Amino acid sequence: MDTTPQAGASAEPVVQWGKVSALVGGQAMAQGGSFVLLIAMNWTAVQLGGTGAVSALMLAATLPRALMLIFGGAVADVLGPRFVLLRTTAARVVVLVAGTAVVFVAEHLWQLAVIAVLDGVLLGLGGPASSGLMPQFAKREHLSRANSLYAMVLRVAPIVGAPVGAWLIAVGHLWHALLVASITSGIWLACLLYVTQGMSRPRHEPGTPLVKRSADGFRLLARNPRLRWMFIASFCLDLAFGWPVEVALPLLVSERGWGVGAVGVVIAAFSAGALGSSALGAMLAHRISLFVRLVVTGAGIAVGILVMAVMPSVVTLSVVSCLVGLLSGFNGPAIVTVYQQSAPDSKMGAAMSTLALAGIGTGPISIAVFSSLSLALGIQATWMLCGVVALISPLSAFMALRHPSLADEPAADDEAATGERAGTDEPAGGEGSGPVRTEKAAVSEPSPAPASV
Structure with a gap:
């Protein structure tokens, strides 16, 4: 290693x-x-x-x-x-x-x-x-492996x-x-x-109240397009997946007379797929293109959610669920990794709080919105609509990869020529894959490198 x-x-x-x-x-x-x-x-x-x-x-x-x-x-x-x-x-x-x-x-x-x-x-x-x-x-690229290991846990x-x-x-x-x-x-x-051990407290910034700093994560989203697109990608996936799993799956199983055990089988199949890909990602994530782990898997998840609504049996539904879980095991850690690498070190806590809200906060919203729509559209049609909403995620991830990953301050050293960010050693376009970063204008004198992320 x-x-x-x-x-x-x-x-x-x-x-x-x-x-x-x-x-x-x-x-x-x-x-x-x-x-x-x-x-x-x-x-x-x-x-x-x-x-x-x-x-x-x-x-x-x-x-x-x-x-x-x-x-x-x-x-x-x-x-x-x-x-x-x-x-x-x-x-x-x-x-x-x-x-x-x-x-x-x-x-x-x-x-x-x-x-x-x-x-x-x-x-x-x-x-x-x-x-x-x-x-x-x-x-660098090893952050993806570590996050995959974390996701497996x-x-x-x-x-x-x-x-x-x-x-x-x-x-x-x-x-x-x-x-x-x-x-x-x-x-x-x-x-x-x-x-x-050995971590020190950040430098104190007088005159900035905590209440004002609590909005730092949202200010980061406003001025950092890479973070903003990744937030949208995460939010849309969680929004599209919450209602089908927590509400629609039991209703669909009951409607088709499959028995309550089918719910457990489908969820277990998803968990098995996600667990397997997370373990694989812990070993090989750095060898898989970031474009594949974000955009391709995101599109696969969206199609999988859409197809799950029309599966004719518990077996086929479980197979598709397992495939969706397999893709999720690569996609989720990739989103977290790009988010961590794109956020400045001094605002890492604020950035991660908004990403956590994208997950925790979408559950009630998903249930409320799609449950209301299902009364008019029916369970199957609403489930397919969730798949369409999930398609926004890979599109947003693609847009995120088109923007550079910025730190607190630009670093003007030899690494800038290769598209790496000082302090994090991040390759161009995110871990050496996807679109190449746009280079910043040349600087005649080196500026201080940002704190290491």
Whole structure:
């Protein structure tokens, strides 16, 4: 593996595989514990108050998290990822341990709601800082491999965590699941102590209030066309995929009399495809053209979503679902990689908060919009409409690749002639593929290089 520094660059290796492994391993534990807790809390809520209780609990967890994502990016940029992550993760361990003790005594819905709100706030504050860590340890084309490895962990977490959570509730109590989540969060905290060692806080910028900086991510989208097009690409895919998976799939299965087991088979097929391609991407992503990973796979996903609506059997629907998952395993990490490489280091937290909102914020919108349309168009026609909306994603990704990836300041050194960005060593057009970057005007004197991403 290439871990040698570039000539004339600092002694920092291109890839710090030890820290990448610790980051991915710690996140695997944390995500697995979160899914254990999610299943256990939702099932407990059903027992305490039925469907209404589950809806209230989900709102208690998701709304604070979405709101805090807006401020979480600004906080990470002002205080630094180490400061934010160590404190939010430590606070989460305290909340989960306290919740374990409280629920051990008695289980009430209001207790679950308080735990969900506090957990959502802490996850929202720490999320952008966590998302901005990987570019610190993997640079150039290897960032794609690291992000694919990270995506694989996110695929595995629900596969492992969900059944464990269900088993803990079946044979034990909610406090068992809370205890497991506390332990996995503690492991994540230990990993963070290692991977963020040596990171310093950013230079303080007086006179800029945090509320104003919370909009930095949206200001970046306004002035950086590459980020803006990638945001649209991510948003449209999530918008097009939310309603079919969460609402339309069970309705379509019921309408065709296939049985509820078909839903699980289709989702499992998608997860298997995504897991396999994420694993493949961790090894070979740097050898696959960025144009293929973004534009071609995005078009394939859109066509797959459209075709899924007309599949005549569970087998064919599962096969197409697996293929869509396979393409998603390449497309998702590529979007994250381009976003990370296109954002200036000083605004990385703000940039990642907007990308997170593109995912978290689209679920309710997708369900509300397409559920309303399905009343007039029907399930199958609305599902096909989702496929048409998804086609916007590869078009937006193509437009993004036509724009250069800019940092805080232009670097005028020998690398500029080859289209590489100083500090990140990013090849022209994004990892050596796709359209070539437009060169900036020649500068007679070298300007300071931006901070390394």
